[in-house]
Amino acid sequence: MLGFKLEVPRREDSVQGKTHPIYLDMQATTPVDPRVLDAMLPYLTDQYGNPHSRTHAYGWEAEQAIEDSRKHLADLIGADPKDIIFTSGATESNNMALKGVARFHKEKKRHIITTQTEHKCVLDSCRTLQEEGFDVTYLPVQQNGIIRLEDLEAAIRPDTSIVSIMTVNNETGVIQPVKEIGALLRKHRGIYFHTDAAQAVGKIPVDVNEANIDLMSISGHKIYGPKGIGACYVRRRPRVRLEPIINGGGQERGLRSGTLATHLCVGIGEAARIAKLEMARDREHVKALSDRLINKINAQVEHVIRNGDASGYSGCVNLSFAYVEGESLLMALKDIALSSGSACTSASLEPSYVLRALGAAEDMAHSSLRFGMGRFTTEAEVDYVVNKIVAVVQRLRDMSPLWEMVQEGIDISSIDWAQH
Amino acid sequence: MNLAARASHLLATTSRRPTPRPAALPAPRVRAPPRTPGGARRTLHASAAVGHGHLTRPAPGTGIKVHWKDSKGNLIKTTEGNEGDDLLSLAHEHDIDLEGAPTQAANLCACEGSVACSTCHIVLTPEHYDLLPEPEDDENDMLDMAFGLTDTSRLGCQVKLTKDMDGITAMLPSATRNMFVDGKKPTHH
Numbered sequence: 001m002l003g004f005k006l007e008v009p010r011r012e013d014s015v016q017g018k019t020h021p022i023y024l025d026m027q028a029t030t031p032v033d034p035r036v037l038d039a040m041l042p043y044l045t046d047q048y049g050n051p052h053s054r055t056h057a058y059g060w061e062a063e064q065a066i067e068d069s070r071k072h073l074a075d076l077i078g079a080d081p082k083d084i085i086f087t088s089g090a091t092e093s094n095n096m097a098l099k100g101v102a103r104f105h106k107e108k109k110r111h112i113i114t115t116q117t118e119h120k121c122v123l124d125s126c127r128t129l130q131e132e133g134f135d136v137t138y139l140p141v142q143q144n145g146i147i148r149l150e151d152l153e154a155a156i157r158p159d160t161s162i163v164s165i166m167t168v169n170n171e172t173g174v175i176q177p178v179k180e181i182g183a184l185l186r187k188h189r190g191i192y193f194h195t196d197a198a199q200a201v202g203k204i205p206v207d208v209n210e211a212n213i214d215l216m217s218i219s220g221h222k223i224y225g226p227k228g229i230g231a232c233y234v235r236r237r238p239r240v241r242l243e244p245i246i247n248g249g250g251q252e253r254g255l256r257s258g259t260l261a262t263h264l265c266v267g268i269g270e271a272a273r274i275a276k277l278e279m280a281r282d283r284e285h286v287k288a289l290s291d292r293l294i295n296k297i298n299a300q301v302e303h304v305i306r307n308g309d310a311s312g313y314s315g316c317v318n319l320s321f322a323y324v325e326g327e328s329l330l331m332a333l334k335d336i337a338l339s340s341g342s343a344c345t346s347a348s349l350e351p352s353y354v355l356r357a358l359g360a361a362e363d364m365a366h367s368s369l370r371f372g373m374g375r376f377t378t379e380a381e382v383d384y385v386v387n388k389i390v391a392v393v394q395r396l397r398d399m400s401p402l403w404e405m406v407q408e409g410i411d412i413s414s415i416d417w418a419q420h
Numbered sequence: 421m422n423l424a425a426r427a428s429h430l431l432a433t434t435s436r437r438p439t440p441r442p443a444a445l446p447a448p449r450v451r452a453p454p455r456t457p458g459g460a461r462r463t464l465h466a467s468a469a470v471g472h473g474h475l476t477r478p479a480p481g482t483g484i485k486v487h488w489k490d491s492k493g494n495l496i497k498t499t500e501g502n503e504g505d506d507l508l509s510l511a512h513e514h515d516i517d518l519e520g521a522p523t524q525a526a527n528l529c530a531c532e533g534s535v536a537c538s539t540c541h542i543v544l545t546p547e548h549y550d551l552l553p554e555p556e557d558d559e560n561d562m563l564d565m566a567f568g569l570t571d572t573s574r575l576g577c578q579v580k581l582t583k584d585m586d587g588i589t590a591m592l593p594s595a596t597r598n599m600f601v602d603g604k605k606p607t608h609h
Binding site for chain 1: 564
């Protein structure tokens with residue numbers, strides 16, 4: 001034989017030849033768009049300069065790439081590029097915004113308002129601030145997951161420094177009336193409005209000026225960009241002041257020191273550019289898929305409840321299958337990647353605090369599944385998932401004594417359970 | 421006609437062409453001062469001379485009072501300035517070091533008032549802060565970088581004294597972005 005045959009040794013945990021579950025967990029993370037990866041690669045190989053190097057071309061080209069990304073990100077949310085601060089992700093942005101603003105104004109203002117359905121990083125930051133002596137009001141939500149503006153107005157105090165209300169909920173897809181909230185807060189001088197828009201940016205139109213948003217958290221890996229990068233919008237006019245969490249060389253307007261990861265910044269920038277171009281297409285695609293999923297499941301399974309608001313973000317469908325345990329449902333659906341709540345909660349077995357805040361009964365919170373569809377989800381995948389779910393729910397219910405009682409017409413909530 | 425002759429002919433014609441005058445000479449930017457009858461002295465410059473941050477001190481008791489305090493709130497000095505003076509120049513004039521604790525060698529800030537650094541960062545009292553016009557974006561950008569920023573912080577070089585600011589208190593921050601942590605003071609150069 002002429003030449004030689006090149007055999008690539010199979011690495012131990014290579015994905016070649018393995019089948020992967022169908023991915024329906026787009027709220028946890030999204031795959032990197034191949035176009036984003038293409039934009040990132042040169043900055044991992046040839047163009048490796050430190051973007052803060054001012055004395056040579058390696059630094060300049062990296063800096064230029066970062067400034068272009070900043071522009072793409074700013075364009076997506078209607079901001080000025082100078083307002084964008086790169087961070088490690090939305091969690092850091094939320095920490096930076098809440099702790100930063102609260103601590104900067106702590107001499108005069110000691111009150112923070114947020115909601116009960118925020119992401120854990122917001123709630124945990126608030127808890128930390130409570131330890132430091134701040135007062136926090138956790139607004140309740142209505143059954144559809146949306147806050148009442150009257151509740152918000154009533155909670156405002158003269159010493160309120162920041163209000164943090166997320167745009168799109170990560171578990172239920174509920175969209176808060178950010179524009180109305182912004183207009184309400186604008187009437188009260190000196191209160192800053194922060195919104196965690198990690199699940200909203202790139203998926204629904206967001207405009208920081210239209211909604212009077214002062215600070216906004218953005219995540220890279222929720223918009224088909226890489227993990228490990230996010231951004232915080234910090235309004236410059238009127239100026240929002242905050243105490244930085246990370247001190248150092250004064251990069252990012254002194255608010256977040258540390259050398260920027262050029263390739264990650266390029267990744268989030270390119271992801272933002274594509275998201276802006278394709279937002280209409282993505283929304284239409286996701287809406288069609290979620291309608292298909294909901295209609296097909298509803299047609300074949302009874303006692304299914306949609307948690308949250310039907311007019312929320314359609315790419316996030318949270319369904320409760322009554323008389324079925326969510327975790328056992330997940331175990332039976334091994335070839336589908338789903339989650340019973342947020343990715344952070346799904347490792348623990350506690351029922352979702354978000355669904356609890358919506359007023360869902362504990363058993364319904366336990367039997368919920370979150371379907372997250374996105375840019376690369378196909379109709380065939382949805383159809384496969386529907387068929388699988390219908391079969392599994394039926395099988396689990398057939399095994400359940402509760403289901404049997406329901407069929408016999410017994411009201412489950414009337415049963416007085418004996419403790420053993 | 422051979423080549424050399426042709427060339428010399430060309431040369432001759434070009435050299436005979438009159439040199440083109442510029443279409444319009446720029447108008448003189450400075451109008452010459454009227455000639456003195458004797459015609460003895462003419463100055464070349466008519467624009468106002470710009471000084472180098474040296475202020476004229478007002479007669480004691482007639483100027484706008486500025487109290488300077490260190491970061492712990494102890495009074496360093498009370499100075500008087502004229503309307504329109506900025507706090508950085510005033511501090512320099514009176515040997516008040518805006519880079520931390522007071523020393524004999526006064527320091528102008530690193531950028532000499534061109535809003536490119538934050539070393540003349542001062543903290544005002546809220547009453548006096550509210551008297552001032554809102555800071556420009558450039559100043560805010562520099563303040564973002566200042567050490568120990570407060571919500572009544574300003575750059576000294578951007579605070580121009582007015583009559584109603586009489587009695588203003590300017591507190592110096594405990595440090596600047598300068599990373600001389602061994603206590604050495606940068607010298608002015």
